[in-house]
Amino acid sequence: MSKLPDVNGGGSVLSRVMRNQILIPLAALFLLAIFNLIADPSFFAITLKENNMGNPVLSGQLISIIDNGSELAILAIGMTLVTASSKGQDISVGAAVAISGSVILRVLCGTDNSPETLQAPIIVAFLVAAVASMLFGAFNGVLVAYFRIQPMVATLILFTAGRSIAAWINNNQLPIAPGEEFKVFGGFIPGIPIPTPFLIAILCFIVTWAMLKFTNIGLYSQSVGINEKTARLNGLNPELIKLATYVILGLCVAVTGLIKVSRISTINYSVIAKDIEMDTILAVALGGNSLSGGKFNMAASILGAYVIQFLTTTLYKFKVPSTALPAYKAVVVIVLVVLSAPVVREKLSRLMKKIRSSKNTAENHA
Numbered sequence: 001m002s003k004l005p006d007v008n009g010g011g012s013v014l015s016r017v018m019r020n021q022i023l024i025p026l027a028a029l030f031l032l033a034i035f036n037l038i039a040d041p042s043f044f045a046i047t048l049k050e051n052n053m054g055n056p057v058l059s060g061q062l063i064s065i066i067d068n069g070s071e072l073a074i075l076a077i078g079m080t081l082v083t084a085s086s087k088g089q090d091i092s093v094g095a096a097v098a099i100s101g102s103v104i105l106r107v108l109c110g111t112d113n114s115p116e117t118l119q120a121p122i123i124v125a126f127l128v129a130a131v132a133s134m135l136f137g138a139f140n141g142v143l144v145a146y147f148r149i150q151p152m153v154a155t156l157i158l159f160t161a162g163r164s165i166a167a168w169i170n171n172n173q174l175p176i177a178p179g180e181e182f183k184v185f186g187g188f189i190p191g192i193p194i195p196t197p198f199l200i201a202i203l204c205f206i207v208t209w210a211m212l213k214f215t216n217i218g219l220y221s222q223s224v225g226i227n228e229k230t231a232r233l234n235g236l237n238p239e240l241i242k243l244a245t246y247v248i249l250g251l252c253v254a255v256t257g258l259i260k261v262s263r264i265s266t267i268n269y270s271v272i273a274k275d276i277e278m279d280t281i282l283a284v285a286l287g288g289n290s291l292s293g294g295k296f297n298m299a300a301s302i303l304g305a306y307v308i309q310f311l312t313t314t315l316y317k318f319k320v321p322s323t324a325l326p327a328y329k330a331v332v333v334i335v336l337v338v339l340s341a342p343v344v345r346e347k348l349s350r351l352m353k354k355i356r357s358s359k360n361t362a363e364n365h366a
Contacts (some may be wrong), residue, residue, distance in 0.1 A: 021288030021297040025304045027288065032310050036317075043317060051188060053180060058193045061313055068307030070201035071256045073302045074274065076283040077208050078249030080301040085221040085238075085245045086144050087293030088151025089281045093253055095162020096136055097273035099259025102166035105267055108182065109175040116178055122185075130254040137160075137250025139241035159277070167269045177265045178260060188263030197259045204255060218298075219244055225293030275326075282329075283308050362365040 038042040046060040075093055082090050107128050110119035136158060143154035189196055212218040223231040224238045231238055256276075261267050285291055287300030287309055308329075315328055338344060 017327055022300040022303060024288050025286050025307050026299055028307045029303070029310065031315060032307070033133070036314060040317070041336060047054070048193065053188075053190065055190050056193055057188045058195075061317060063195065065306060065309050065313050066198045067195035068313075070195070070197040070199075071259055071273075071285055072276065072279055072309055073201050073305035074204050074252050074255050074259075075249075075280045076287075076305040077204060077298065078245070078252035079280045080284050080287070080289060080296050080298055081217070081221050081245040081290060082083060082151070082249050083281075083284055083291060084218075084293055084296045085242045086151050086321060087225055087358075088139075088144070088179050089284075089291065090140060090155045090246065090249055091277045091278075091281075092136075092140065092155040092158035092162055093249070093256075093277045093280060094275065095159050095166070095240055096133060096250070096275040097255045097260055097276065098163050098166035098267070098269055099169070099256045100129045100133045100254045101134065101267045101272060102269070103132045103140040103174045103260035104170040104258060106169050106178060108177045108276030113170075113173045113175040114178070118182065119178065122171045122182060126254065129257055130251055132243050133254040133257065134247045134250035136249075137246040138243060144246065145239040145242035166267070170267075174266050174268070177261070182262055183265060186259050186264075200255065200259065205302060217241075217244065217248075218296075222295050225320070227294070230335045279308050279312075280305070 043061050046058055046062055048056050049059050051057045060144050066134035071219070079090065079093070080087075104125045108118050109115050112119070140151075140155050140158060142289045144151050145151045145156075165334055184190075185200070187196060188194075189199070192199070220231070220236055223234070223236060224241050228238045231241075247302075256273070260272055281291070282300050283305035284296075286304035287297055287302075289296045289301060311329060311332060312325070315325055320328055
């Protein structure tokens with residue numbers, strides 16, 4: 001996981017902190033927490049209650065944030081790598097989640113839209129969906145890497161057609177997966193009061209940490225994003241690296257699709273994961289990562305995803321109309337993204353250094 005270089009060759013602890021990418025999502029999280037603490041302290045209340053299955057589970061706004069924010073955080077992992085390597089974003093992840101969820105239900109339900117029992121093991125359904133999602137990711141990756149199509153334009157194809165493909169997979173029907181076993185992935189594991197999506201997200205974080213630590217995919221993605229020609233001269237294959245990041249994002253999509261359809265055991269093709277691609281991109285940007293590619297901080301992206309969900313939950317808590325939600329979110333996020341820009345952080349660092357220097361000079365004269 002990368003950090004911005006210390007261009008001043010060291011500097012004070014404060015200067016280094018000001019240049020750290022994770023500062024902005026942490027500051028945003030702190031401000032949101034303070035706002036909610038002042039406006040309504042009950043926002044932080046967590047209670048233990050029984051769910052529909054009679055199992056004790058944790059409940060509250062914070063639990064809702066880590067529950068729903070986990071889907072966004074998982075997608076942010078893949079989107080960060082795609083952004084770093086291809087200097088662009090995949091806007092088709094919402095439609096791809098719909099396809100993934102539709103494939104899972106197709107495998108679980110077979111030809112019967114309301115079977116009495118699951119027609120296949122859940123792991124098989126997920127693996128089939130994972131393969132399908134990675135193939136669609138590879139499709140996007142080929143357009144970007146080999147045909148040199150700008151990422152947003154290339155992924156606009158699946159963004160437009162994806163939900164229709166998802167509906168076609170199940171013949172425009174809404175299959176319902178039977179039993180409580182499947183609901184565990186979007187709900188709670190019996191005996192564990194923490195939402196399963198959060199546990200799945202933690203597993204994804206661990207796998208991502210291991211991947212970035214023990215493989216070169218992170219370094220290669222950054223190298224290609226910073227300077228593709230130099231990366232090629234150093235023996236890297238930029239096209240293959242870009243393709244690999246889109247395939248990884250496809251796997252993240254499959255995991256999110258499993259969680260999404262598991263929550264309600266069915267699917268609504270036009271609503272499932274609606275606008276999640278925008279929140280995912282915002283999470284990457286809020287993490288201080290440049291949307292034009294290059295260096296990234298995965299931890300900051302993941303934290304950014306939960307901050308975005310924190311903001312969304314806060315707005316809903318204070319009864320902001322759903323139609324106005326994007327406008328409120330846009331204003332806040334624009335401010336945060338501007339503050340997260342490296343040039344702004346560098347100027348703030350220089351300003352603090354100048355103030356500190358002036359203070360030291362004044363003390364010396366005194």
